[in-house]
Structure formats: C-alpha cells, structure tokens
Amino acid sequence: MPYINIKITKEGATKEQKEKLIKGATDLLVEVLGKNPATTVVVIEEVDTDNWGIGGTQVTELRKKS
Amino acid sequence: MPYINIKITKEGATKEQKEKLIKGATDLLVEVLGKNPATTVVVIEEVDTDNWGIGGTQVTELRKKS
C-alpha cells in the first residue's frame, strides 16, 4: 500500500505522460517490493516555475538562461 | 501542535465541506491526543483527477468506468 508523491514543475506534462508516471511508479513498487498495486497511490503535483528553486535560483530564471 | 494534510481529488468540495474537514480533523487530535487546538494546522490539497492514480490507473479513467 505505498504512497508515491511526484512533484514536477508545471511545464505542460500531458494526460498521457501522467498516465505513464502513474503506471510506471506503481509497477516499480510491485516489482521491487512486491507491493499490492490495488492499494498503491500515486499523486502528481505540478508546481509553478516561480515556486521552485534549485541552487538558490528560481526555475523561471534558470529557464531564461538555458 | 499537530499538522494534518488532507489530499483529495478536485471534484467540487465546497467551502462548507472544507470547514467540516478542518473542524473534524482538529477535534480528532484534541480528543484522541489532548492536543492544543490553537496550534493545530489543517491543510487540504485538491489534486486534479489526471494527477491521481490508484491501482496504476488515473482517477480520470476510473471515473469514466464507474
């Protein structure tokens, strides 16, 4: 009965990509730990690039430079 | 001073229902553990049905079948 929380920046992930994340994360827990998929929960949270920082810099600013 | 985080799918919970969740969760911690309600924090997070999966399936798809 694992709970997996995936946080990503909000940059256009599609419904299909989210489906793959949900399927892939569930399969991972089944394969590695033999968990029951029926009670495995995956929650994806999309965070505005203004609200995410790495190395002390806002992702919004990092994206401008790259 | 407990912190309670309630994650639900975003499917139309009303302001009144959220009030009941906040009140109910706070009361629960007071009753069971004698916690101080004044510093008990409840945060409700509503998640798009595309972003929630159980049993490896997106809730958006589960809702279509039910």
Add this chain to the structure above:
Amino acid sequence: MPYINIKITKEGATKEQKEKLIKGATDLLVEVLGKNPATTVVVIEEVDTDNWGIGGTQVTELRKKS
C-alpha cells in the same frame, strides 16, 4: 481515495491512540465527502521534539517552560 498525513511530536502516542486517529480520520472523509473508506489512506508521522518548532522555538524548549 483520500490520503491523510498526520504529523505529531513523538511524545508517547500509543497503538490504541493511533488506531483511533486512523479510524477517526477515515470516518471524517466518508461522512463529509462520501469518500470510499477502502481506499482511504492515513499515515501518522511522529517527529522528535528537537525537530519541531513553533513561534521560532524548539518544542523541546517549550516543554521545559510549560
């Protein structure tokens, strides 16, 4: 299929008290939002009083004063 995370300071909550928190939080989501209890997950996390602060003060220190 809600997910409820309860964080409390580690100060001796018993197995029975935890059972009451799990039962009470599940019932709350069923009553207020009509959620399915079978897929409602409750996770309790106990945090050392050195690791919890409120008002800028460690709970370990607050307990000494009270």
Add this chain to the structure above:
Amino acid sequence: MPYINIKITKEGATKEQKEKLIKGATDLLVEVLGKNPATTVVVIEEVDTDNWGIGGTQVTELRKKS
C-alpha cells in the same frame, strides 16, 4: 542536498518574494549545516484560504474577523 517545502496561504506573494524565500532557505541550509546549495531544492506551495485551517477555523473566516 536538502529539500525544503514551504506552504503558505495564497494571498498574493510576488515573484520577488518567492525568490527571496528560495534564496533565504537555501542560504540557511548552507550556513547552518554546510549543505551544497547546488542540490538544495526549495518548493513553495500556495494554498487557498478555504483550504487552510488553524484552531479549527478556516483562514477565510479568520481573515474576515481580523
């Protein structure tokens, strides 16, 4: 490689304020624990005032009284 999650009520924090939170939280981990800023992640989550409660009361209602 710390991970810092800051949850605040959604009440108009600006891009500049979020930058200061990201910078300040990263600096704090570097100064206090000597962590590597390059792999320090800060995620800010803004929560509707209907979805946040303290003392059993919705922040939306607390704001009306204050």
Add this chain to the structure above:
Amino acid sequence: MPYINIKITKEGATKEQKEKLIKGATDLLVEVLGKNPATTVVVIEEVDTDNWGIGGTQVTELRKKS
C-alpha cells in the same frame, strides 16, 4: 528537477531494494518527461505499521489477519 517521495510501511526493505527504487523512479522521470537525472531527488520514508491505516484499519492489524 523532480522530487519523488515514496512512503512505504517499514517491513524490511533492504539497501539493494531501496537502490532499485531510487534508480527506477529517476529513470521513470527521465523517460517520461525528459527530466535531468542529476537534479532528480528521491526520498523514501518507512513508516511503522502501527502508523499506517487503510480502510480505517491499522496495517499491524491487517497483517495479523492475512
């Protein structure tokens, strides 16, 4: 720069299994969303079976029945 949090009950996952979870979750984000693995963070949290409930029942009790 995704952040993945995996919560499981504390029931003896080995260092090797945790390595597989870390590797697998990182690969998943790279494959599905093209994320940079270098800044992908995976945190596994193991929770006592007394502290996890599903269907209103403590996992400790569920394990006795199964």
Add this chain to the structure above:
Amino acid sequence: MPYINIKITKEGATKEQKEKLIKGATDLLVEVLGKNPATTVVVIEEVDTDNWGIGGTQVTELRKKS
C-alpha cells in the same frame, strides 16, 4: 501561519543546529512575507542516507566516493 518542512539526510545534525534552522526559517517567513511567527510551524525530517537518492544514486554510495 506558514508550514515549513525541511528534509535532510541523517548525518548528525545537532540540537543547536536544528534550533538555528527553526529560528532561521521562521524569521525568513516573517521578513519576506510579514507572517505571524506565533503560528509558523517548522518540521525537520532526517532521512537515512540509504533512503535518499540524487542522480539515481543512493547518498550512502555518494558518500563513499567523496
């Protein structure tokens, strides 16, 4: 009434360092957003190096190489 969650690897942070993290994070929210310190909560979680990965590698292994 912000809630700040700091996750770090469990590598010997002292009570005094944790006090500084709690004080510093609380001050940050007061300075940047004018938040009320009395209801600002900081929770530090220390995670075993086996349970933390970056770049697909367990921190336990990264530490051996560095």
